[in-house]
Amino acid sequence: MKTRENNIFFNLVKNETSLTEVFCNFMQYKTIRDTFLNFVVLKSNNVNFDNDLVKYDNFYTEKDFGFSKEDKTKKLGRGDLVLNYKGLDYIFELKIEINTRLTENQPKNYLKYLKEQNEDNFKKRLFFILPKGYWHKEEIKSNIINEHILYWEDILKEIKNKELHKINPLVNDFCNILDYRWFYFQEINFNKKEIELIIHKKETAMNNQIVPKMMRKLFSIVNGASEKIKYLKKEDEQYEDWFGYVVDNKKYNIHENYIVWFGVDYELWEKEGYPLTIQVDSENDEEIKKILKLTINNNKIKKFEYQKDEDEEGSIIYYFELDNKLFEQNKDNIIEKFRDKILEVIESLKTL
Numbered sequence: 001m002k003t004r005e006n007n008i009f010f011n012l013v014k015n016e017t018s019l020t021e022v023f024c025n026f027m028q029y030k031t032i033r034d035t036f037l038n039f040v041v042l043k044s045n046n047v048n049f050d051n052d053l054v055k056y057d058n059f060y061t062e063k064d065f066g067f068s069k070e071d072k073t074k075k076l077g078r079g080d081l082v083l084n085y086k087g088l089d090y091i092f093e094l095k096i097e098i099n100t101r102l103t104e105n106q107p108k109n110y111l112k113y114l115k116e117q118n119e120d121n122f123k124k125r126l127f128f129i130l131p132k133g134y135w136h137k138e139e140i141k142s143n144i145i146n147e148h149i150l151y152w153e154d155i156l157k158e159i160k161n162k163e164l165h166k167i168n169p170l171v172n173d174f175c176n177i178l179d180y181r182w183f184y185f186q187e188i189n190f191n192k193k194e195i196e197l198i199i200h201k202k203e204t205a206m207n208n209q210i211v212p213k214m215m216r217k218l219f220s221i222v223n224g225a226s227e228k229i230k231y232l233k234k235e236d237e238q239y240e241d242w243f244g245y246v247v248d249n250k251k252y253n254i255h256e257n258y259i260v261w262f263g264v265d266y267e268l269w270e271k272e273g274y275p276l277t278i279q280v281d282s283e284n285d286e287e288i289k290k291i292l293k294l295t296i297n298n299n300k301i302k303k304f305e306y307q308k309d310e311d312e313e314g315s316i317i318y319y320f321e322l323d324n325k326l327f328e329q330n331k332d333n334i335i336e337k338f339r340d341k342i343l344e345v346i347e348s349l350k351t352l
Contacts, residue, residue: 009177028056065113076113077105090125189330222263224335257287274321290352
């Protein structure tokens with residue numbers, strides 16, 4: 001990913017609102033506009049657009065749908081990106097974070113708006129553009145046509161297949177910033193000897209060259225996940241104990257009593273066998289009781305007590321591990337899986 005000096009969207013495209021505005025602005029370019037419209041038609045297979053009739057002025061962002069005709073007190077919400085084609089609105093709801101929740105208007109009140117505008121095939125005029133792995137996809141599928149769920153990764157692939165990013169440097173910067181913030185994950189695979197070290201095979205020797213290579217890979221996983229997680233600070237100064245990051249609670253609306261850390265904890269790895277963990281802690285005893293009830297995908301949070309030093313008491317933390325089987329499954333991107341696990345832990349804390 002390019003640095004700040006050579007990407008015009010750095011620190012500008014960083015959430016769904018800014019992404020929507022920039023994406024809409026790109027509709028002024030006919031090549032981009034036609035690529036997007038053709039992509040929608042190809043994927044949905046039940047809508048058609050005459051591209052020559054669609055102009056940049058036909059697109060809107062944050063369009064207010066007003067009140068329901070049936071209930072004048074009921075607001076129907078705002079559409080992220082709206083295309084008005086032949087007098088009818090086509091709504092594109094954009095989600096960029098995999099854990100962003102749907103609002104009460106999505107999608108039921110959007111469908112109500114489209115139906116009240118025109119009952120003919122109103123479901124065909126609502127689309128969701130999501131990241132692959134979006135958590136609330138099933139909730140969307142139960143209300144709209146399945147083919148009307150589109151994916152950012154596929155849109156970027158289509159842009160690159162047509163080499164539009166090579167023609168327009170702004171398009172190239174746009175693709176790069178999306179990759180940097182959300183979609184690019186470095187491929188990291190572990191060979192057989194590295195896996196043997198991770199699962200504590202006794203016959204492996206610690207003076208082997210594998211060890212430093214493996215450690216660099218583990219650090220790359222932690223750093224790669226941190227690029228997609230809003231963190232408060234990096235905690236790798238005490239490198240003999242741990243390497244990792246503390247999550248920024250404010251960015252995720254987590255209560256300040258909780259501390260979420262992810263990374264490599266050497267003592268925990270040595271004793272429990274998990275190189276990568278997400279740890280949850282609190283200085284409040286009542287919050288600790290709540291933490292102990294955390295369960296994610298039927299996996300209960302685990303307790304770990306550090307070895308006591310002669311002059312101080314041993315401390316206790318609570319953690320979720322990254323399943324070591326993922327080190328063997330090179331078909332899955334381990335950084336992405338670690339990021340997803342961190343977000344699941346963050347999301348679970350909101351329920352406490």
